[in-house]
Amino acid sequence: xxxxxxxxxxxxxxxxxxxxxxxxxxxxxxxxxxxxxxxxxxxxxxxxxxxxxxxxxxxxxxxxxxxxxxxxx
Amino acid sequence: xxxxxxxxxxxxxxxxxxxxxxxxxxxxxxxxxxxxxxxxxxxxxxxxxxxxxxxxxxxxxxxxxxxxxxxxxxxxxxxxxxxxxxxxxxxxxxxxxxxxxxxxxxxxxxxxxxxxxxxxxxxxxxxxxxxxxxxxxxxxxxxxxxxxxxxxxxxxxxxxxxxxxxxxxxxxxxxxxxxxxxxxxxxxxxxxxxxxxxxxxxxxxxxxxxxxxxxxxxxxxxxxxxxxxxxxxxxxxxxxxxxxxxxxxxxxxxxxxxxxxxxxxxxxxxxxxxxxxxxxxxxxxxxxxxxxxxxxxxxxxxxxxxxxxxxxxxxxxxxxxxxxxxxxxxxxxxxxxxxxxxxxxxxxxxxxxxxxxxxxxxxxxxxxxxxxxxxxxxxxxxxxxxxxxxxxxxxxxxxxxxxxxxxxxxxxxxxxxxxxxxxxxxxxxxxxxxxxxxxxxxxxxxxxxxxxxxxxxxxxxxxxxxxxxxxxxxxxxxxxxxxxxxxxxxxxxxxxxxxxxxxxxxxxxxxxxxxxxxxxxxxxxxxxxxxxxxxxxxxxxxxxxxxxxxxxxxxxxxxxxxxxxxxxxxxxxxxxxxxxxxxxxxxxxxxxxxxxxxxxxxxxxxxxx
Numbered sequence: 001x002x003x004x005x006x007x008x009x010x011x012x013x014x015x016x017x018x019x020x021x022x023x024x025x026x027x028x029x030x031x032x033x034x035x036x037x038x039x040x041x042x043x044x045x046x047x048x049x050x051x052x053x054x055x056x057x058x059x060x061x062x063x064x065x066x067x068x069x070x071x072x073x
Numbered sequence: 074x075x076x077x078x079x080x081x082x083x084x085x086x087x088x089x090x091x092x093x094x095x096x097x098x099x100x101x102x103x104x105x106x107x108x109x110x111x112x113x114x115x116x117x118x119x120x121x122x123x124x125x126x127x128x129x130x131x132x133x134x135x136x137x138x139x140x141x142x143x144x145x146x147x148x149x150x151x152x153x154x155x156x157x158x159x160x161x162x163x164x165x166x167x168x169x170x171x172x173x174x175x176x177x178x179x180x181x182x183x184x185x186x187x188x189x190x191x192x193x194x195x196x197x198x199x200x201x202x203x204x205x206x207x208x209x210x211x212x213x214x215x216x217x218x219x220x221x222x223x224x225x226x227x228x229x230x231x232x233x234x235x236x237x238x239x240x241x242x243x244x245x246x247x248x249x250x251x252x253x254x255x256x257x258x259x260x261x262x263x264x265x266x267x268x269x270x271x272x273x274x275x276x277x278x279x280x281x282x283x284x285x286x287x288x289x290x291x292x293x294x295x296x297x298x299x300x301x302x303x304x305x306x307x308x309x310x311x312x313x314x315x316x317x318x319x320x321x322x323x324x325x326x327x328x329x330x331x332x333x334x335x336x337x338x339x340x341x342x343x344x345x346x347x348x349x350x351x352x353x354x355x356x357x358x359x360x361x362x363x364x365x366x367x368x369x370x371x372x373x374x375x376x377x378x379x380x381x382x383x384x385x386x387x388x389x390x391x392x393x394x395x396x397x398x399x400x401x402x403x404x405x406x407x408x409x410x411x412x413x414x415x416x417x418x419x420x421x422x423x424x425x426x427x428x429x430x431x432x433x434x435x436x437x438x439x440x441x442x443x444x445x446x447x448x449x450x451x452x453x454x455x456x457x458x459x460x461x462x463x464x465x466x467x468x469x470x471x472x473x474x475x476x477x478x479x480x481x482x483x484x485x486x487x488x489x490x491x492x493x494x495x496x497x498x499x500x501x502x503x504x505x506x507x508x509x510x511x512x513x514x515x516x517x518x519x520x521x522x523x524x525x526x527x528x529x530x531x532x533x534x535x536x537x538x539x540x541x542x543x544x545x546x547x548x549x550x551x552x553x554x555x556x557x558x559x560x561x562x563x564x565x566x567x568x569x570x571x572x573x574x575x576x577x578x579x580x581x582x583x584x585x586x587x588x589x590x591x592x593x594x595x596x597x598x599x600x601x602x603x604x605x606x607x608x609x610x611x612x613x614x615x616x617x618x619x620x621x622x623x624x625x626x627x628x629x630x631x632x633x634x635x636x637x638x639x640x641x642x643x644x645x646x647x648x649x650x651x652x653x654x655x656x657x658x659x660x661x662x663x664x665x666x667x668x669x670x671x672x673x674x675x676x677x678x679x680x681x682x
Contacts, residue, residue, distance in 0.1 A: 012167075012171060013136070013167075013346070014170075014346060014349040014350040014353070015136065015344065015345060015346050015349045015350075018301055018304055018305075018349055022305065034291050034293070036290040036291050036353070037174075037350070037353060038174070038177070038178065038181075038290050038353055038354065038357040039178075039287050039290050039291075039357075041287070041291070043288075043291045064130050064131070064132065065130075065132060065135075067126065067130070
């Protein structure tokens, strides 16, 4: 299991954060994902070895819901 | 305000002025639409742009898109002012939301300024300034008066007093001198201190507290999970109903424009923002506010549980009492001699009780006078003092030696002193109660804590006495450390509500973990306690308990108010819209007005009271 916390920039609506979180949770390999709007952080837990692919997918989802938003380390 | 927020505010103000002007301009028909189009475009252009983009991205439930439809729809139906109001107030709500979130982030971030940006380190013969991140363990760091301590360490030079308020909420400064441990985040008040760094920046107290408070928001409470799942189906449902309202009645003879207008009202109410933002905002504020008082709550779920506490279990030693033993009475013919013999016999023991005997006697212990020392674990000590055989220990030891002491019953740990022929003295040792223990307990009772229990390894008599002095309902005595966990489980089993356990975190980590909420006292500098507990009282002060519960309840109450209020108003307004009683203005209120009120309510958690 891999655990990592990312920052999300330019996330300006709590409901969008929820939608992005819902999307990321459905990516295969994701064990748990939480976006905390108040701290602008993504708490991501994935299966071993698929952090990179999950992250790429997560970025796509985020862009789709909120075009300005960036997931950064 | 950020630049973006200022620009938004400017657009809103200009649009509002033009909106008023548009009311006053005496024109009709298409001209009226044009006059109202100005204010709506000034604030609404970004909304419109986002709406179009979201359609291309396939996001049809995007709120920009829904608001744009509602506004454009109102214009097409000839309801120009309403069309402006929808976007104008939508933007007002957005601006307000972003300001409120910014404010509470900033307020919690104030706490985050615990860590200084630089540290003065001794390197190659001179003092240099480094980022605390680059300082290594074992290096010397200098802290001038007025500066914050950058890393945890031990004082190797100087003496000063420290302001620990930002860590513990405690306002009385703490004096430190050579050899004392100091924690990052404290402010040096008077003298220059030189420290030897004991922990890296990331492992130091201030950084740990920060990450704890930041991560706390990721542990969601039940209310937050409810809100998230509510939001998941709320928007699609409302939009579904809007479509039905817009299409069905006209098919059965209703007026198209009337029912489409009502459907647009539904779209305005369809955003669950008030809820989705106000509930986490409330917890965030609550956790931030608590940490400012030196109460660290490790998650919204824990804050929620704390609010519902109805049984509190306390460890005795170190929690209700100081954990420092004191001789309270010496009974027998010659108290001086009794103490002397006890102190001499126990001179090799490191047990706190032995220490308290030596302290009370005050004489100089000498190895020469004592010989044949034999410690009998669980009973006491046998030794020869000046060539005479003595026994110092508990009642069982006396019975073994066929003595039956006849001293009056005293409360505390009783140490008997006997020779071969008789038991000639008893020393009573007791732990001192914390000053505010009984005040804190009565405050907890006033808060409606139904049942209080004390767990202790002491005998029944001493346990009962302490319990009645403090005002604790039940005392469970004679518990070995491992018995405490099962005692707690037993108590949890016959309570429906939440059981909190309060301990000092030193050796009760298993009990802290077993409780619904484990509360560790005096967590400053104790990593084990911070690790095992759900709530950490940084300052060793029982009065933080009622404070913490009050704060948790206030947070919980605000959450409940917000959830009930937002949902109720939205449903009510939708109902009235469907009946044609409410108009677009009411819908705008149910969206933006409710958001603003809920956010204002949430911000109450940040108040310093």
